[in-house]
Amino acid sequence: MKNLRILVVDDDHFLLSITKKAIEKAGHQVETAGNGADALDLISKYPFDGVVTDLKMPGDMDGIDLLEAVKAADRDTEVILMTSHATVASAVTAMKKGAADYLQKPVNFEELNLRLEKIRQMKSLIKDADDLREAMDITENKAGQTIRELEMMVADLQSRLSAMEKRLAEKK
Amino acid sequence: MIKITQDEFKVFAEYVRQISGLCLDQRKAYLIETRLKNLMREQDCDSYMALYRKARADTGKSLENKIIEAIVTHETLFFRDAWPFDLLHEKLLPDIVAMREAESPLPIRIWSAGCATGQEIYSIAMMLRETLSDLRKYAITLLGTDISATAIAQAESGTYHRFETDRGLSSIRLRRFFVPMGNNWQIRDDLRAMTTFKTHHLMQPLRGSGVFDIVFCRNVAIYFDAEGQKRLFDNLATVMARGGRLITGSTESVVNVCSRFKPERHQRAFFYQLR
Numbered sequence: 268m269k270n271l272r273i274l275v276v277d278d279d280h281f282l283l284s285i286t287k288k289a290i291e292k293a294g295h296q297v298e299t300a301g302n303g304a305d306a307l308d309l310i311s312k313y314p315f316d317g318v319v320t321d322l323k324m325p326g327d328m329d330g331i332d333l334l335e336a337v338k339a340a341d342r343d344t345e346v347i348l349m350t351s352h353a354t355v356a357s358a359v360t361a362m363k364k365g366a367a368d369y370l371q372k373p374v375n376f377e378e379l380n381l382r383l384e385k386i387r388q389m390k391s392l393i394k395d396a397d398d399l400r401e402a403m404d405i406t407e408n409k410a411g412q413t414i415r416e417l418e419m420m421v422a423d424l425q426s427r428l429s430a431m432e433k434r435l436a437e438k439k
Numbered sequence: 440m441i442k443i444t445q446d447e448f449k450v451f452a453e454y455v456r457q458i459s460g461l462c463l464d465q466r467k468a469y470l471i472e473t474r475l476k477n478l479m480r481e482q483d484c485d486s487y488m489a490l491y492r493k494a495r496a497d498t499g500k501s502l503e504n505k506i507i508e509a510i511v512t513h514e515t516l517f518f519r520d521a522w523p524f525d526l527l528h529e530k531l532l533p534d535i536v537a538m539r540e541a542e543s544p545l546p547i548r549i550w551s552a553g554c555a556t557g558q559e560i561y562s563i564a565m566m567l568r569e570t571l572s573d574l575r576k577y578a579i580t581l582l583g584t585d586i587s588a589t590a591i592a593q594a595e596s597g598t599y600h601r602f603e604t605d606r607g608l609s610s611i612r613l614r615r616f617f618v619p620m621g622n623n624w625q626i627r628d629d630l631r632a633m634t635t636f637k638t639h640h641l642m643q644p645l646r647g648s649g650v651f652d653i654v655f656c657r658n659v660a661i662y663f664d665a666e667g668q669k670r671l672f673d674n675l676a677t678v679m680a681r682g683g684r685l686i687t688g689s690t691e692s693v694v695n696v697c698s699r700f701k702p703e704r705h706q707r708a709f710f711y712q713l714r
Binding site: 342343362363364365393407408410411414415417418419421422425 | 601602605620621622688689690691692693694695698701702704709
């Protein structure tokens with residue numbers, strides 16, 4: 268996996284554009300949305316590997332609501348929350364609801380990109396494991412078919428052999 | 440990481456075979472090194488012989504258990520291979536129900552031997568829920584056993600990380616049978632109540648759990664040598680009801696090592712019947 272498709276969500280347009288630039292610098296593809304509803308609209312159209320969203324947003328949907336909606340739509344999309352008033356309790360709530368990370372504003376972009384790199388590595392490991400399992404399944408299926416044929420044949424030969432042995436014993 | 444020498448490997452492999460029946464492949468010596476790394480550090484051992492001697496001297500067997508825990512492979516997933524569950528649904532359960540029609544409640548006894556973290560027995564529980572209209576008419580026994588106490592503890596809790604539920608569970612089954620807990624999902628209490636788990640070593644006969652109509656023992660025999668496999672299948676046969684059915688992994692052979700089972704085919708599926 269080379270780079271990630273990331274959606275950045277923030278109602279502050281300046282922050283949105285500098286966050287987008289910073290993430291693009293790390294080689295990822297970035298889309299942006301100014302609120303939760305627009306974000307969900309984009310997510311329903313394209314799959315994203317990750318969503319980086321502000322916790323506090325105006326409108327009906329805050330970062331936690333968006334997190335829940337994103338996870339309900341696709342559990343494989345990782346969500347990073349950004350907040351100006353990080354507390355341990357709110358971070359714990361976010362992580363419990365399935366957030367991948369929780370960053371304090373102003374966001375250190377180097378740190379954000381390191382978190383994204385971890386997500387990229389994890390996704391690439393998951394893909395490797397999936398590929399290996401797929402290869403193993405195919406091998407196992409093919410071998411399994413052959414072994415079952417042999418099992419039936421051996422059982423048949425064994426029963427014919429014991430029938431013959433019985434007849435021989437009777438003749439004696 | 441401390442390298443294992445060929446001589447150490449031989450001693451260690453023989454010891455593991457004696458305590459667990461598991462056969463270690465010389466070509467996979469590196470697996471021992473990675474899997475025992477933490478235990479070596481915890482036990483402050485600078486060689487595998489030191490660990491071996493320490494384990495031998497430990498009469499409480501706690502180190503022996505830790506070694507087995509570290510070495511055993513826990514690979515499992517929900518509804519693994521799909522066909523055994525179709526077989527259960529289309530053939531094995533209807534056969535039991537037809538045979539015991541007159542009995543009330545009607546007993547159905549299934550054992551998942553070598554159940555690791557419990558995905559197989561819970562898959563069976565989900566399937567029973569989906570297949571049988573009124574569970575109160577049945578006396579259902581679902582037993583999961585494994586050599587690993589940590590695996591059994593997870594199975595008992597019925598809690599799985601989403602990486603585990605992602606493997607084999609449809610989102611319909613996930614939402615129907617599990618409760619979300621952040622990145623984890625827990626199997627619903629009513630399904631958990633259908634199951635029992637206990638630690639058990641398959642080289643020993645299973646005692647005190649009654650007899651079973653169906654035994655799932657899949658991808659367990661592959662870790663044993665021929666002698667261990669024979670003991671395994673004999674031990675299973677001992678606690679199976681007359682005409683009981685055994686389902687093994689698709690690459691495992693039974694007829695060459697144990698004459699108590701007869702292979703049977705049902706469409707794509709394959710099982711063994713106790714003679």
